[in-house]
Amino acid sequence: MNLNKIKIAIQGVAGSFHEQAACNYFNSNDLNIIYCDTFDQVFNLVSKKNHLGVIAIENTVAGSILPNYRSLQENNFNILGETYMRIEQHLMTFPGNKIEKIKEISSHPMALRQCQKFLNNHPKIKSVEKEDTAKSAAIIEENKLTNAAAIASEMAAEIYNLEIIERGIETNKKNFTRFLIISSDKKVIKADFNxxxxxxxxxxxxxxxxxxxxxxxxxxxxxxxxxxxxxxxxxxxxxxxxxxxxxxxxxxxxxxxxxxxxxxxxxxxxxxxxxxxxxx
CATH class of the missing domain: 3.30.70.260 (ACT domain)
Incomplete structure (x- = not known):
């Protein structure tokens, strides 16, 4: 597969867990990633030629993503492969900030739920739901929000120049997500498929x-x-x-x-x- 000619659609922005999953599966950090706000946008792009998609399908803590199952079936997409990834949630903010200065923590609703014990230990800090973990980090960097923090991946902290002030704040450390690589083209079955x-x-x-x-x-x-x-x-x-x-x-x-x-x-x-x- 020539990755230079393939566009890979994911839900999220640069530094999202979907991007990490794509890099893990294709064993490359030099991919032609197309960032989408929603899974529906991903599915729309996958229906076109020369587009693959990487989508989360289930998590060991939150369970299955049922709408994605239905979209796979209704669009007659083909699953090309899968990858599993441990999800580590980190608290990040502007360099030099301390948690005592933080007034709100933003992230995807699922990420907030996965870190509920940590959030309960800081009841004075407001939790704010956003559409993506990495986008929460991007908003802090873009708007120079010195009193805000985000829960996202280490990759997101590196991309948006934020400092991780609390590592691994997910409640359940055995927190894994399964991602599928999908295509609109039916693939020839290979002998080593199992x-x-x-x-x-x-x-x-x-x-x-x-x-x-x-x-x-x-x-x-x-x-x-x-x-x-x-x-x-x-x-x-x-x-x-x-x-x-x-x-x-x-x-x-x-x-x-x-x-x-x-x-x-x-x-x-x-x-x-x-x-x-x-x-x-």
């Missing part, structure tokens, strides 16, 4: 979901995640999103052929190589 993401619907007959799960188990397909999401326009009907690990590609492909006859609708969201899960 993971797949699929989406299906089933009827309301007794044991219908159990039959599907039993079938997958019997085919030695290791179910690593299952997530339900309401089916829009169909009351009390759901899409089931499933991640599978497999050892044999032919077994996986043959199983999907059989599975089509067992479910109402089957969508293959992507086949790719299992990402490395970083450890503390």
């Amino acid at each position: 993971k797949a993401s699929i989406c299906f619907t089933i009827d309301h007959s007794i044991g219908s979901l159990a039959k599907v799960l039993t079938f997958l188990s019997e085919r030695n397909l290791n179910l690593t995640k299952i997530q339900s999401n309401p089916r829009l326009g169909k009351e009390w009907e759901y899409f089931f999103y499933v991640d599978l690990l497999f050892k044999d590609m032919n077994t996986y492909l043959n199983s999907m052929t059989k599975l089509k006859t067992m479910v109402g609708e089957l969508i293959l969201l992507g086949t790719y190589k299992d990402g490395i899960k970083n450890k503390l």
